[in-house]
Amino acid sequence: MACKTPDDEYTVVEELADVADALTEIRSHALLAIDCEGINLGRAGDLTVLTVATPIKSYIFDILKLGKQVFDDGLRDILEDKTKKKLMFDCRGDADSLQHQFKVRLSGVLDLQLLEVMHRTKSPSASASATSGSLGSTQTDEVESVYGFLRCVELYIDDKKMIDEKKRGVRLLQDDENVWQTRPLSDSLKSYCNVDTSGLFSLFEKLKGDNDDALPRLRVASERYADYFRSMPVRTNGMFENHALLPLYIIPDEGSMSFPFASTKCVGCNRLFPRHEFSKTQLRKGQQKCRVCKKVKLQADVQKNREDNWARDEFNHSPPLYYSSDEEWQTNGYYGLQYSDNYSDNFGDDYGDDDW
Numbered sequence: 185m186a187c188k189t190p191d192d193e194y195t196v197v198e199e200l201a202d203v204a205d206a207l208t209e210i211r212s213h214a215l216l217a218i219d220c221e222g223i224n225l226g227r228a229g230d231l232t233v234l235t236v237a238t239p240i241k242s243y244i245f246d247i248l249k250l251g252k253q254v255f256d257d258g259l260r261d262i263l264e265d266k267t268k269k270k271l272m273f274d275c276r277g278d279a280d281s282l283q284h285q286f287k288v289r290l291s292g293v294l295d296l297q298l299l300e301v302m303h304r305t306k307s308p309s310a311s312a313s314a315t316s317g318s319l320g321s322t323q324t325d326e327v328e329s330v331y332g333f334l335r336c337v338e339l340y341i342d343d344k345k346m347i348d349e350k351k352r353g354v355r356l357l358q359d360d361e362n363v364w365q366t367r368p369l370s371d372s373l374k375s376y377c378n379v380d381t382s383g384l385f386s387l388f389e390k391l392k393g394d395n396d397d398a399l400p401r402l403r404v405a406s407e408r409y410a411d412y413f414r415s416m417p418v419r420t421n422g423m424f425e426n427h428a429l430l431p432l433y434i435i436p437d438e439g440s441m442s443f444p445f446a447s448t449k450c451v452g453c454n455r456l457f458p459r460h461e462f463s464k465t466q467l468r469k470g471q472q473k474c475r476v477c478k479k480v481k482l483q484a485d486v487q488k489n490r491e492d493n494w495a496r497d498e499f500n501h502s503p504p505l506y507y508s509s510d511e512e513w514q515t516n517g518y519y520g521l522q523y524s525d526n527y528s529d530n531f532g533d534d535y536g537d538d539d540w
Contacts, residue, residue: 194235194242194378196369198249200257206236206243207258213238217271217384218263218278218293221377222247222364225277227284227419232364236262237381244377248365255286266291271384273297273333275406280413294399295406296387297330300340301430302398302405303391304331327479328430337383340390349379405435416454424452427480432457452477 197206210216217237223230232248236259245254255263262268263282272278274297275290282288305328334350337343353376356363363373392398412431413419431453433443446456452473462472473481 192241193382194237194244194374196244196246196374198246200250200253203245203250203254203257203259206245207262209241210236210238210243210262213240214267215239215269215271215385216262217242217381218275218290219272219377219380219384220278220281221380222281223362226280226413226421228421229277229281230365231278231281231285233369233377234259235377235381237378237384239385242378242381244369244374246367246369248367252286255288260286260288263288264291268292269294271296271388272406273336273380273384273387274330275410276413279410280419283414290410291407293406293410294388294402295409296336296384296391297332298405298409298430298435299388299391299398299402300331300336301328302402302435327432327475330428330430332428333380333383333387336387341383341386343383343386346379346383349375350383352376353379400441401436401438404441408434423480423484424454424477427476427483429476429479431455432461432474432476448472450474450477452480 195206197203215238217235219235220231221233221235223232225231232246234245234247236243236245245259247254263270270290270292272293272295275293275295279290279293282290331339334347334354337346337350349372352372356370356372356376360366363370412434413425419425432455433446436443444458446458448459448462448467449456450461450473451471453476455474457474459467461474466472
């Protein structure tokens with residue numbers, strides 16, 4: 185049966201008989217908020233919960249109990265409907281899981297992780313170096329970090345109840361990585377699902393403000409973001425996929441809805457870029473990496489250097505050594521390389537984004 189909370193903020197849908205009523209209410213709204221939860225979200229993981237929120241209430245679909253049938257019973261049509269605007273926060277893992285496990289091609293997304301970047305920076309994305317034709321791969325300082333949901337709530341909304349509910353859920357995830365497969369769902373996890381979706385409406389209004397002109401660019405960027413993982417023939421789940429940096433050529437530059445012709449593959453992320461993204465030396469050696477992959481590699485090298493220093497110090501009982509790369513660390517920060525779908529949920533919100 186559908187379980188309602190005392191304050192009626194959300195409804196848990198765990199039987200197929202209750203799906204139709206929930207979808208009827210959902211269809212009556214033009215703006216929705218969507219979030220998926222599970223274990224290692226993506227084509228190789230397990231999606232066990234899908235929450236769809238309206239501005240009035242959140243509907244928590246227990247996919248572990250409902251199975252694939254819930255998508256055939258109408259949920260797929262809503263998720264694929266381009267006319268239904270869907271607020272999400274980093275839709276990449278969700279879209280990958282939905283596409284490859286349930287044959288659902290998520291559409292109509294407005295990704296607020298991208299909107300936050302647009303709000304925070306004047307010209308993100310491929311930006312000046314790519315459009316001017318200079319050697320973009322040498323300019324890692326132009327790479328943008330992406331923030332996580334919890335950090336954005338703290339920065340832009342500052343809702344104590346929402347923050348406390350989110351942090352309570354984060355602690356549960358840190359204590360038990362398989363918690364999304366445990367039934368019945370705890371009240372804390374239900375509240376967590378509610379916050380992760382209902383909170384997107386407030387964040388959207390705050391980031392958008394009166395600037396509706398940004399929405400067309402956001403739609404284009406969000407579609408590319410949704411395609412980011414699901415379009416990959418094979419997922420490696422390595423450091424060049426899982427990081428907290430904004431991939432290049434996701435958000436169109438202001439005044440544009442298109443991107444430069446791309447024909448040259450980065451050996452890190454395997455994405456195609458304009459040839460001028462790389463230096464002649466990189467191309468000659470066949471070692472071309474885009475700006476994002478170069479920065480990811482730099483961060484990994486800095487982390488390894490620090491760990492080697494710590495191990496050496498412990499072995500020698502000598503004062504810690506710091507190399508020049510440590511200065512690079514202190515200047516740029518290290519946001520972590522294991523960037524899963526619920527990044528902050530798994531690792532906390534200290535990485536510079538949401539969680540890195």
